[in-house]
Structure formats: C-alpha cells, structure tokens
Amino acid sequence: GENVEQHPSTLSVQEGDSAVIKCTYSDSASNYFPWYKQELGKRPQLIIDIRSNVGEKKDQRIAVTLNKTAKHFSLHITETQPEDSAVYFCAAQWTGANNLFFGTGTRLTVIP
C-alpha cells in the first residue's frame, strides 16, 4: 500500500508570514493528493486537492504543488491569519485504490 510522510509535525508562524507543509509518498502510481484542515474538536474538511496531471493549483491564499519525479507535494499558505491555526493532513490515493492514505498531520499555529 501507500505510505505518506508529512513534515513538520508542528509549525508556528507569525501572522502575515507564509507556511509550508511537505508530504512525500511512496507509490509512484498515486494520482490524487488532497489536503484536509481540522480545527480543534471539529471534523476534517477538504481545503484543496491536486491530481497527477497538474503541477500546481491555487485557491486564494492556498496553493499546492506536486513534484511527481521526487514523489512529494506541498501545501503553501500565504498571508497567514489566526483562523488558519489548525491541524493539516495530506493524503494520497494510488490508481485503482478505493481509499486514501493520510499523513500524520501538521499542527499549524499562527501567532497574532
């Protein structure tokens, strides 16, 4: 099966700075890479995703990049705000699978 590693496990940034979270995956056949945000005590929610035929995708202050050769993908948050504070999970799905494999999460704290 797939193995997804996520770094760092914790990240603190000053409000207005950028935050970057990186994930690597093991199965070169993986083709779908979503990112979920989980606020304290809440359910995970999808914030952005990317497929293997695309190298980068942006949605306002959030962007995801994918490097298929190196088998890693990253979440970029610009102009961070206190409400960005949460745990972020990356995930990967390899072709033919019915399920996602999640990373272990990154706790992002944005300091006002």
Place this chain on the structure above:
Amino acid sequence: DAGITQSPRHKVTETGTPVTLRCHQTENHRYMYWYRQDPGHGLRLIHYSYGVKDTDKGEVSDGYSVSRSKTEDFLLTLESATSSQTSVYFCAISEERASYEQYFGPGTRLTVT
C-alpha cells in the same frame, strides 16, 4: 456540512464489551469509510464500503467488523473492546472513489476502560 451523522457522539465502555457505532448519511453517496484518529498517527482507515453489502478492509481492521445493509447506514462493531481501541472514530462518505472529496462526520469519542 454534508448530511452525515454519527451516533453515539461519546461512549465509555469496559474492556471486553461489544460496541457498535453508527454512521448515517442522507446524501445517497456510494462510498462510506470508517477511520480512527490517534495522536501521532493521523487518520487510519479501518474498513470501507463501496455499496450495500460490499465492504473491504483498511490498514487497521483487526478487532473491527462492519456492515452495510442500507445505502444510508454503515455500522462499525468492536466485538470485544480493548483499551487500544480508545480513539476518536470518524465516518466519511464520498460520491465515488476516494479521488472525490470525502465528507467527514462529526466523530465519536470512544473510551475503553
């Protein structure tokens, strides 16, 4: 939030007792999933279903069984609960395969004493 609920939301039980968690959806989505969430491990798949009576194991299925007799309900059963099964359990649904957005339920916090 998508129409997905979990019951109970909190449960405390003793080691060795059977426990059933229920996931109910009103979206008519084909796929349903059970995850457990533990510190340092993220979300790990227990079992999933791709249709009525169609289920398959995930990466941490030992000690768990599931059933899906109706599109809207997916049950997770711990036949004989152990302390290692203390966790937060999330149900999720997706319209099609995992490469579509998964919508998560509110979670069930289970404590096995």
